[in-house]
Amino acid sequence: MNILVYGAGAIGSAIGEKLSGQHDVTLVSRKPHADAISSNGLLVCSSKGKERVFLKCVTSIDGMEPPDVIIVTTKAYDSKHAGDDISRIIDDNTIIASIQNGLGNYEHISRRFGRKGVVGTTTMGVTMTRPGEIVLAGEGVTSFGPYDDAAEKITDIFIKSGFEARTSSRIFSDIWMKAIANASINPITVISGKTNGCILYEPYMSLAKEACYEAAAVAEAEGVMLDDPWKAVRDIAEKTSSNKSSMLQDIEKGRKTEINQITGEIVRRAGGIGIPVPINSALLELIRSMEKKDKRL
Numbered sequence: 464m465n466i467l468v469y470g471a472g473a474i475g476s477a478i479g480e481k482l483s484g485q486h487d488v489t490l491v492s493r494k495p496h497a498d499a500i501s502s503n504g505l506l507v508c509s510s511k512g513k514e515r516v517f518l519k520c521v522t523s524i525d526g527m528e529p530p531d532v533i534i535v536t537t538k539a540y541d542s543k544h545a546g547d548d549i550s551r552i553i554d555d556n557t558i559i560a561s562i563q564n565g566l567g568n569y570e571h572i573s574r575r576f577g578r579k580g581v582v583g584t585t586t587m588g589v590t591m592t593r594p595g596e597i598v599l600a601g602e603g604v605t606s607f608g609p610y611d612d613a614a615e616k617i618t619d620i621f622i623k624s625g626f627e628a629r630t631s632s633r634i635f636s637d638i639w640m641k642a643i644a645n646a647s648i649n650p651i652t653v654i655s656g657k658t659n660g661c662i663l664y665e666p667y668m669s670l671a672k673e674a675c676y677e678a679a680a681v682a683e684a685e686g687v688m689l690d691d692p693w694k695a696v697r698d699i700a701e702k703t704s705s706n707k708s709s710m711l712q713d714i715e716k717g718r719k720t721e722i723n724q725i726t727g728e729i730v731r732r733a734g735g736i737g738i739p740v741p742i743n744s745a746l747l748e749l750i751r752s753m754e755k756k757d758k759r760l
């Protein structure tokens with residue numbers, strides 16, 4: 464199968480590398496990463512050791528034939544551009560799947576392409592340490608939905624390539640739950656400068672809990688069922704307690720964060736339905752002002 468991974472940084476390179484064992488995979492990346500992979504292959508570092516894998520990696524999709532599958536792994540703030548760009552090369556048979564954090568990717572990527580659109584979420588943990596090099600921290604589970612032929616096909620491709628993957632009948636709950644976890648953990652790690660485990664203790668726990676319950680109220684008002692959101696957030700913080708959140712890593716590197724697609728979307732949706740979210744509104748403004756202070760952004 465011909466598979467294109469669009470926006471291959473950390474997660475996209477890891478996914479593309481694993482799929483390349485069974486499929487004809489092309490990564491679409493920025494030039495430094497594409498040059499490094501084209502010259503020396505992708506160096507994959509994990510607890511199993513280091514492996515160099517040779518993959519096709521390009522910087523543009525101009526002139527490409529329609530692939531069988533496109534997996535979008537850009538940051539959520541690039542989803543709209545990604546959707547516009549890939550729409551130039553797809554045909555009726557191309558399946559398009561987004562594997563990103565945040566809310567709104569479904570609208571930009573999956574719903575936009577109708578029955579060929581699939582939305583996904585993953586608990587994998589990957590860091591790009593330099594162009595051409597990634598570190599796998601955890602294998603994780605990847606879920607796809609809504610439950611239909613396209614989602615089942617993508618799930619099957621992932622399982623046969625060695626991923627732990629499933630088609631979820633509750634994909635919107637899964638995506639919301641990840642967004643709630645990100646909204647409850649990530650901004651607090653940025654403000655405190657601490658790893659994810661900080662939200663398990665005061666003075667951060669009460670703040671994280673409030674952020675969680677506010678966000679969950681918005682999800683529930685949208686008709687999304689959640690089991691025990693604070694328990695889910697706590698479990699994620701426990702499992703990743705020594706990790707630096709992606710938002711803290713972004714701020715430390717002077718990169719734009721996904722705050723607008725996580726907390727910003729929660730606050731925007733809350734406003735639309737009249738749900739008060741003072742803690743999330745404050746966290747949103749604090750992170751935005753920290754981003755602005757960094758002149759590189």
Ligand SMILES: NC(=O)C1=CN([C@@H]2O[C@H](COP(=O)(O)OP(=O)(O)OC[C@H]3O[C@@H](n4cnc5c(N)ncnc54)[C@H](OP(=O)(O)O)[C@@H]3O)[C@@H](O)[C@H]2O)C=CC1
Pocket residue numbers: 469470471472473474475491492493522536537538539541548562563564565585586587588589590591709721
């Ligand atoms: N890394 C992880 O462990 C996990 C990540 N996620 C989610 O997955 C998504 C991707 O994360 P991650 O891989 O870490 O992010 P990265 O920033 O490492 O990867 C995205 C890459 O896409 C590139 N890109 C964006 N637009 C284009 C384009 N038009 N052409 C070519 N390249 C492009 C970016 O370049 P540039 O930066 O120059 O714009 C960047 O290198 C996010 O939503 C994240 O929250 C979810 C679970 C775990």
Ligand SMILES: CC(C)(CO)C(=O)C(=O)O
Pocket residue numbers: 564644645648649659699703706707708709710
């Ligand atoms: C789950 C968590 C918090 C793990 O670090 C994450 O998704 C992130 O850092 O963005």
